[in-house]
Amino acid sequence: MTSQIYLDGVNRSFDGFKAINNLSLTVDKGELRAIIGPNGAGKTTMMDIITGKTRPDSGEVFWNEKVDLTRIDEAGSARLGIGRKFQKPTVFETLTVEDNIALALKDDRSVFATLFHRQTAADATKITELLELVKLEPERARLAADLSHGQKQWLEIGMLLAQDPELLLVDEPAAGMTDAETMRTADLLKDIAGQHTVIVVEHDMEFVRALDCKVTVLHQGHVLAEGNLDHVSANPEVIEVYLGR
């Protein structure tokens, strides 16, 4: 199996505090992986290192086994095919759902050209496919502002998928969602995996259970446990530092 992301012996300190401490982690191509851990465990810093936002002090970070991610900045990581979804949805509220996706397909053109020129047949097909994937086809003509919080999150995932990333990093997608939206989001990420590699940081254990994937527990900047949710949940150290709180 080819690795999509490979971290080995990675360290990063902030003012003498080791946010990432000898972190080693491999995520395979097409895998869906959940990352859990208490506040301050280093989850965000790990994603910042993968996307070139933060440089490690030492250690190896490889993309597709050959590209050294420690030498790449955020723009470079996006060009490689790393898409990142931050916690807060950032859709264009005054545009329709469909136009949000159309814009994301066309970030090489101006907004004006995208909105006022006719779509090609290929674009129209791609937009419909993406809307169906993120379960927003019935909402395509609505303004993004009128969507529920969960629907906005799906729309932004659709916008990221329009760029066809190889890897999607998703930060706490279930935060603020209803139970039904949370379960639909788990289904969506499961649908996306395989075609894309998906790494999800999340605190909601019901959601992580629904993802039904390998889980990595981070604590104090390194991997405390790894395996399926039942396996890591039974680990006394994991219960002590995270689940038992």
Ligand SMILES: Nc1ncnc2c1ncn2[C@@H]1O[C@H](COP(=O)(O)OP(=O)(O)OP(=O)(O)O)[C@@H](O)[C@H]1O
């Ligand atoms: N740019 C920075 N400057 C100083 N300290 C930082 C910086 N980034 C992260 N830290 C510190 O590193 C530690 C790890 O933070 P990080 O945000 O990676 O944890 P996290 O697991 O994402 O936590 P949360 O679940 O709260 O989002 C924290 O103690 C944080 O204060």
